[in-house]
Amino acid sequence: xxxxxxxxxxxxxxxxxxxxxxxxxxxxxxxxxxxxxxxxxxxxxxxxxxxxxxxxxxxxxxxxxxxxxxxxxxxxxxxxxxxxxxxxxxxxxxxxxxxxxxxxxxxxxxxxxxxxxxxxxxxxxxxxxxxxxxxxxxxxxxxxxxxxxxxxxxxxxxxxxxxxxxxxxxxxxxxxxxxxxxxxxxxxxxxxxxxxxxxxxxxxxxxxxxxxxxxxxxxxxxxxxxxxxxxxxxxxxxxxxxxxxxxxxxxxxxxxxxxxxxxxxxxxxxxxxxxxxxxxxxxxxxxxxxxxxxxxxxxxxxxxxxxxxxxxxxxxxxxxxxxxxxxxxxxxxxxxxxxxxxxxxxxxxxxxxxxxxxxxxxxxxxxxxx
Numbered sequence: 383x384x385x386x387x388x389x390x391x392x393x394x395x396x397x398x399x400x401x402x403x404x405x406x407x408x409x410x411x412x413x414x415x416x417x418x419x420x421x422x423x424x425x426x427x428x429x430x431x432x433x434x435x436x437x438x439x440x441x442x443x444x445x446x447x448x449x450x451x452x453x454x455x456x457x458x459x460x461x462x463x464x465x466x467x468x469x470x471x472x473x474x475x476x477x478x479x480x481x482x483x484x485x486x487x488x489x490x491x492x493x494x495x496x497x498x499x500x501x502x503x504x505x506x507x508x509x510x511x512x513x514x515x516x517x518x519x520x521x522x523x524x525x526x527x528x529x530x531x532x533x534x535x536x537x538x539x540x541x542x543x544x545x546x547x548x549x550x551x552x553x554x555x556x557x558x559x560x561x562x563x564x565x566x567x568x569x570x571x572x573x574x575x576x577x578x579x580x581x582x583x584x585x586x587x588x589x590x591x592x593x594x595x596x597x598x599x600x601x602x603x604x605x606x607x608x609x610x611x612x613x614x615x616x617x618x619x620x621x622x623x624x625x626x627x628x629x630x631x632x633x634x635x636x637x638x639x640x641x642x643x644x645x646x647x648x649x650x651x652x653x654x655x656x657x658x659x660x661x662x663x664x665x666x667x668x669x670x671x672x673x674x675x676x677x678x679x680x681x682x683x684x685x686x687x688x689x690x691x692x693x694x695x696x697x698x699x700x701x702x703x704x705x706x707x708x709x710x711x712x713x714x715x716x717x718x719x720x721x722x723x724x725x726x727x728x729x730x731x732x733x734x735x736x737x738x739x740x741x742x743x744x745x746x747x748x749x750x751x752x
Contacts (some may be wrong), residue, residue, distance in 0.1 A: 389556065389565040389582065396559045397588045404440035413440065416476055420447065423475060427468060431456040434487055434495045434566075445476065448483040452490040491525035494566030498581040501532065502570035505577060511538055511547065519551045522583055529553040529584035536570075536577030553584060560587045 390398050402417050421436050424447075432452040439446045451457050458465055465482055472480045490496040497518050504514040515532045522530045529552025537544050555561045562585040570577040 389563045393559055393563075397562060401435065402438045402440075404438075406440075416445075419475060420445075420472060423472065424449065424468070427471075428457055432487075432490065432496055432499065433457070434490075434493045444479050444481065446481040446483065447472070448485060450485050450487055452487045452493070452496055454484050454486045457484055489525055491521045492527055492564070492583060492585060494564040494581040494583045495568065496566070497522060497530075497532075497583065498566040498568045498579045501534070501579050501581075502568050502577070505534075505570040505579075506572060508572075511577075512549075515547075515549045518581075519549060523551055526585075527552065527583050528586055529582075531582040533580040534577060535580075537572075537574040538577065540574050554582050555584065556582070558587070560589065562586055562588050 394400060402413075404413060406413055417438050420438065424436055425433065428449075428451075430453075433449055434452070435450040437448040437450075439448075449457060456464075457468075459467075465484070469480055469482050472482075487493055487496070501511075501514045501518050504517075505511055511534050515534065518532060519530050529550070531548065531550035531554045533546060533548045535544065535546040538547060554563065556563065564583045564585065566581045566583075568579055570579060
């Protein structure tokens with residue numbers, strides 16, 4: 383068997399509130415029966431007024447009833463005539479003073495009971511249940527709902543065997559406590575029998591509001607002053623005089639402490655002056671040492687530098703002599719190389735001249751043989 387839970391009862395105390403607000407120990411059953419009578423009577427009187435919710439609040443002997451309707455004009459009537467008639471009728475039924483409040487439902491497409499009631503009225507007028515369900519879902523989604531589910535059960539389409547048909551669009555998280563889901567149930571009275579219609583409409587999540595408590599912190603001085611004044615009012619005059627004497631006694635040591643403070647201020651100043659004089663003396667001694675060192679350096683002769691210069695000059699002269707000696711040898715080698723090249727050229731020319739007459743003689747001998 384199914385274990386379905388009523389969506390509003392599942393969320394009572396979390397995001398939903400009770401429809402009847404009162405408390406009673408002795409006459410609990412009597413109040414429950416009165417609430418049921420009032421609701422049934424109002425719905426029977428205003429069947430065409432599209433009343434979706436009836437809230438009842440009890441305070442002592444007064445009963446306030448709030449009607450949520452999509453057609454407030456039908457409930458109120460001309461000049462509030464129908465409201466007065468309904469109030470007097472309910473007072474005679476219950477025997478208590480009743481106040482009627484009427485609130486308008488701005489968007490009936492987002493009210494589950496009103497959507498179910500519209501589908502039931504269409505089915506009573508022999509409109510196809512699938513078409514009625516489709517139109518209702520389209521209107522609610524267009525009005526701003528995040529999801530809707532409609533369930534229709536009974537002899538649908540005049541069938542002999544009853545069945546259930548469901549249609550949904552969007553999302554309907556039934557297990558989420560923060561989800562604002564409106565539930566409505568009604569019955570359509572057709573010629574074939576009653577057809578039950580259930581509607582779930584998901585409007586979004588209701589998140590808890592964070593209430594920031596602002597604490598104003600008063601300054602400590604003001605608090606101390608208030609405490610002192612409160613104590614002064616409670617104590618007698620003699621105690622106040624004693625407190626004044628003690629305050630004077632405390633002021634005297636403070637005055638005596640002032641010259642001591644000035645002396646302490648003067649001492650650090652003297653110490654700072656002595657430190658500056660000591661630093662100046664050290665700087666003078668360092669300058670005197672530097673001057674003495676420079677005078678001694680000027681008096682000494684500079685011998686090592688002269689030796690260095692002589693050694694460098696001798697080295698330069700030796701290099702120049704070596705280069706002079708090496709240059710004639712290089713020149714001689716170059717001259718001999720050129721002479722050998724000329725000789726080779728001359729021999730090559732002599733060989734060419736000698737080969738030419740031999741070739742001439744060979745040609746003459748060939749002609750003679752021919």
